[in-house]
Amino acid sequence: MGRPEMRYGAVLPAGTAPEQLELAVLAESAGWDGLFVWEAAYGPDAWCMLSAMAVRTERVKLGTMLTPLPWRRPWKVASQVATLDQLSGGRAILAVGVGATGTDLPDTGEATGLRDRAEMLDEGIDLIRTLWDGGTSYHGRHYDYQTGRMDLTSAASPVQRRVPIWVVGVWPAIKSMRRALRCDGVIPQYGSIGHDPTPSDARAARAWLSENGAADDFDVIADGETSAHDSAAAAATTAAWGEGGCSWWLETRWEARDQMRERLAAGPPRAG
Numbered sequence: 001m002g003r004p005e006m007r008y009g010a011v012l013p014a015g016t017a018p019e020q021l022e023l024a025v026l027a028e029s030a031g032w033d034g035l036f037v038w039e040a041a042y043g044p045d046a047w048c049m050l051s052a053m054a055v056r057t058e059r060v061k062l063g064t065m066l067t068p069l070p071w072r073r074p075w076k077v078a079s080q081v082a083t084l085d086q087l088s089g090g091r092a093i094l095a096v097g098v099g100a101t102g103t104d105l106p107d108t109g110e111a112t113g114l115r116d117r118a119e120m121l122d123e124g125i126d127l128i129r130t131l132w133d134g135g136t137s138y139h140g141r142h143y144d145y146q147t148g149r150m151d152l153t154s155a156a157s158p159v160q161r162r163v164p165i166w167v168v169g170v171w172p173a174i175k176s177m178r179r180a181l182r183c184d185g186v187i188p189q190y191g192s193i194g195h196d197p198t199p200s201d202a203r204a205a206r207a208w209l210s211e212n213g214a215a216d217d218f219d220v221i222a223d224g225e226t227s228a229h230d231s232a233a234a235a236a237t238t239a240a241w242g243e244g245g246c247s248w249w250l251e252t253r254w255e256a257r258d259q260m261r262e263r264l265a266a267g268p269p270r271a272g
Helices: 017-030 046-056 074-089 112-131 150-155 175-180 199-211 231-244 257-265
Strands: 009-011 035-038 061-062 092-097 138-141 145-146 165-171 185-190 219-224 250-252
Touching: 009 257, 017 092, 017 257, 035 046, 035 092, 046 061, 046 074, 074 092, 074 112, 092 112, 092 231, 112 138, 112 165, 112 175, 112 231, 150 199, 165 175, 165 199, 175 185, 175 199, 185 199, 199 219, 199 231, 231 250, 250 257
Parallel strands: 009 035, 009 250, 035 061, 061 092, 092 165, 165 185, 185 219, 219 250
Antiparallel strands: 138 145
C-alpha cells in the first residue's frame, strides 16, 4: 500500500457552538478534508459540536485537537467517539495527548505528574480499543473496567473497522514515539532540536517510524498558517511538508482567530 495523498484540515477557533458549526459547513463546501475542535477544560462541548457537525456535513473527517485523555474517563471517550462515528457514517478521528498542565487547568484533583499521565494515556488507549473491538473488561494499574451489558457494547460499535487514533509524540524522544507506533498517526512535537521545526525534521520522524514498523498509511500531522491570498505560496508550504512525509496539514490560527473564516472560504492549500 502506498503512502496516501496529503489531506487538509483546520482546527476551528474558539467561539460559540453555532459559530463553529457554521464554520464547519463553510469548510466542507470550500473543499477541506477535516475539521477539528478544541476540547477545553470549560467551553462549548467538543463532542456535542462534532455530533452537530456530523449531521450537517457529508464528507469531512471530524475530531478533537486534542483530547487530554488522562483527564477523561476512557469508557466515556470511547462512547462519545463511537456515537460520532455512527452519526457521521464513519468519519471520526480521535486525537489524544497527556494534557498540558499550563493551559488553565482547574485544580480538580486530576493527575498532573508526567509519569502518571503517560501511564494513563497508554492504558486509556488500550481500554478504548478494547471497547471498540467488543471487549467487556480491562484491568490495568489505573483503570479497572468490567461490564456484562453486551447490548450496550454492540449498540456503541463504531462504523469504521478501526477508528483512527492520533497521539502526540515528542521527536526525537524514542519512548514517546514508540507510543505512536501503537496508534494510527502521530502529532509531532519537536523537542530538543534547537531550531524551529522544518519538513526535514518530519522526514526524520517518518523515516524512524517506517524503520520501526509503521505502515505506509500511518498519518504524520503538520500544522501551521498559510495565506488566504497567495494560493501558490500556501500550496508550496504544504507541499514541502508533504515531501517530508506528512499526510495531513492542519490550518491553525492560534493568534489570529478572526482570520479563520476568510482562510476557510479560500479553500485548502492544495497544489494544483
